[in-house]
Amino acid sequence: EAWEKVNLLINDNNTITFNQRKTFxxxxxxxxxxxxxxxxxxxxxxxxxxxxxxxxxxxxxxxxxxxxxxxxxxxxxxxxxxxxxxxxxxxxxxxxxxxxxxxxxxxxxxxxxxxxKNGTSPDNVTVFTGGHDIRQFGLIDRFNGQTHLLHWKTEKCNRLNGSDGSIFPPHITPNTTLYVYDKDLCRLLPLRFLYEVETAGGVKGYRFTPPTDVFADVAKNPENDCFCPAGPPCAPNGLFNISLCQFDSPILLSFPHFYLADPKFREAVEGISPPDPEKHRLYIDVQPQMGVALGARARIQLNLAVSQVVDIKQVATFPDIVFPILWFEDGIDHLPEEVTDLLSLATNAPPIARAVISYGLFALGAILLVIAVTCLIRSSGRQETLNLEGTSHYVKPEKKPTAASEHSDVTNSHTNGKGKTLETLNPAFVGGPENGITNQ
Structure with missing residues (x-):
């Protein structure tokens, strides 16, 4: 899978508009x-x-x-x-x-x-550059011309102001909640700090993952009430109903192998092993100072809610069941070496540079102090000669060739840093994402 941003347009209001082309x-x-x-x-x-x-x-x-x-x-x-x-x-x-x-x-x-979805770029995305407010850097301003979604009941659930998953506003802390928007999810997905990570290149980051109640039913997470399309009954615990943005098809999303969902859904289908968080958890690793995604795994399972309809003989004997179709895994484990080196330089060089500058200034100060003391001593010697001249004890010294003047050259060196725009995958990401599909 390759991601490419095409039709880029720099706007006057500190935003950039583009189309995201994905090729498989x-x-x-x-x-x-x-x-x-x-x-x-x-x-x-x-x-x-x-x-x-x-x-x-x-x-x-x-x-x-x-x-x-x-x-x-x-x-x-x-x-x-x-x-x-x-x-x-x-x-x-x-x-x-x-x-x-x-x-x-x-x-x-x-x-x-x-x-x-292969080789096409139908969606038009506008994101903030952070020129007006760095806290908005990388966040979506408009998606296909809309500033909010139209699927849900409240303004909060229709919000669009999240990232595409490739880059986030800088200065992230473990208390920060990140938000990712993906068209196929039909909503913003919150991500919270899980633990610290470190890439093979030595770049440290934070791992963020959805909270355990992100797809919980209303009884466990009342904030999910606005994602209930037509009122109760809402989607069961651990499932998310996206029928409103899928032409009313009874499609339910979950994490792979019904991770974080009621075990009854997995037990109703033969051949599905118990979920493993390390294999089935969705996550994004982020460099906290810069907000760059270091790695990610977007894992989502597609399920079909099948209903028994007695008047249609083809499904008259079907039970009401949530039928898993397959699950997708989309992401990147690590960045290319040249990108990691760039991030390492950007995150580790400033402290080193400060130390070098401090020692350099100390050395320069010491040299200037020695020069000042030397000049002071010579000046004092000349002053004493002037005071003695004209007295009976003064003997005029013989003229001698003056010593060759000394000079010191100071060379100042500096290192130029070069910035590079990291371009991703949706969900999101830097570099060339690798896409895998696991059939149930």
Whole structure:
């Protein structure tokens, strides 16, 4: 995965506008299979449609069942890994394209979990440069022209003023709460200090991770009430409902292997091992003085809320279940060596420079003191000669060649520091992120 900022525009109000282009390329050496491998997965378009019809009129559900019979649509489909990611033709979407009014049509013609995201840059982002207020450095001002989200019930939950995960305002402390915005999360994600880290290049940083109650239900975290789309019942503990920004599809996010979620969701599905925080926790490592991301792992699991609908025979025997589709891991373990060297110089050089300057000034002061004392002694000698001249005891000295004058050259040296803009991955990041996808 490669990230590139394109269409850069420097604005007059201390902001920069750009589009983020992401390009994905298959890496066989990092994969356990091939993009042409066949997999059997839930038919997400079909199961989304049936779940949405659960509370519709009965005749509509019966009509949907008849259409699925005619089109031979089944709850599970067999596709290649490449098709699952980048898109395949789905008969239900094709039908919707033909019958749904133009103004209500879906923005895609095929279904894929990452359809339309390879080599494209559809989102326009404006971030603060920090020129007016360094505390806003790297924070989002506008996303696709909007200063806030439109999905949720309150202004607080619709806030956009977070980072894209690549860089944060400087002067971070363990008490700082960082915020990251990603379009696919549909919200700001808070991050809190976990512990100190150090890169292979010796750059020290802080590890930040979401609080354990970030996806908690309202009973455990009342602040999540505004993320409840239509009032109770809200998303279960450990899950986050993003249906409002996914065309009302019953999509629930969680951490991989239902980490921090109610164990009943993992126990309802065979083959999922218990969660391991070291493998399934989302985190970002940040250099506190500069706010630069040193490394990150964005780990999110995609789940489908499947509902039993007795009038649609294809799902009449299905239980109500949260079905895990797959989980994504996107990030970078360490920075390139040249970037680490640059950060090490930027963070470690100032104290060294101060020490060198202090010792240099001390030495220079000592030299100047010696010169001053020498001049004072010579001046005193000349003054004594003047006072004695003209007395009976004064004997005029014979003229002798004066000693060659001495001079001292002082050479001042300095080191020029060069700044480098670190460009990332979303979620975020510096350098060329490496993207892996784990199938449940």
């Amino acid at each position: 390329k298959f890496s066989p050496e990092l994969s356990v299979g091939d993009v042409e491998d066949m997999v059997v997965v839930p038919n997400i378009p079909m199961l989304s449609a049936t779940s949405q019809s659960k509370h519709a009129a009965r005749f509509l559900r019966l009509a949907m069942a008849s259409i699925m019979d005619i089109l031979k649509i089944k709850p599970f489909v067999e596709v290649t890994v490449g098709q699952l990611l980048w898109g395949y033709e789905d008969p239900l979407l094709k039908l919707a394209k033909d019958v749904v009014p133009k103004e209500q049509k879906l923005p895609y013609e095929e279904f894929g979990l990452m359809y339309g």
